[in-house]
Amino acid sequence: MIIAPSMLAGDFGRLAWEAQRADRAGADWLHLDIMDGHFVPNISFGPEVARVLRPLTRLKLDVHLMCCKPEVVLEAFADAGVDSLTIHVELGDRVTQLLWKIRSLGRKVGLAINPPTSISQVQPYLDKIDVLLVMTVNPGFGGQPFIHEVLPKIEHAALWRRDQKLLYRIEVDGGINLQTAVECAKAGADTFVSGTALFKHRQMGRAVRRMREAVEAVTKQAGRKQDDLSK
């Protein structure tokens, strides 16, 4: 189980301090939301921020590109030392080439899908990715409510992974708090991006620990059920 605080909910006046706060809190990845003002109606930050943060934290840097032209920044992010690069399936016929480019840069390959997009759109790429990012809000802003209608997509992604013996992570992003993280874990998610619920918590370490315990309890319970069935 991976817990990935999203910097979008951090204090932009002291990003370095916020990254180290996530690190001290016991998180696994640091999620960086890159917005270009076209793919989504908001602008965040670029590769230079990743470059500055890289030496300041041991967390893996997980870059979520909400951009119409991710090809413009892929190399710069790779040079900055990030660990994974995720592009959106909504980019259509450019997706294969972009995934290949990320692989060739030696980074983990991620593919994201927006709430209104059919899960069938990601099917052709499942054997080419390390992470499937299922958006649980419409991207662009932090602090939005979780969209429950997305849960069946997570179940589909988990079934395909099992049936095709694939290994991609199922990452959820948007409106993730203690309760919705548990719902996503039950559906099959294993990687939890959370901005507001973690960064706005006065004791981030406590929030991370509780989220981890809650989602791990779901897996243990599922394991026990499986054992009972095979007895």
Ligand code: DX5
């Ligand atoms: C939304 C971003 C998310 C966002 C999540 O466009 O992709 O990563 O930061 O923030 P919360 O957890 O506040 O919904």
Ligand code: ZN
């Ligand atoms: Zn994100």
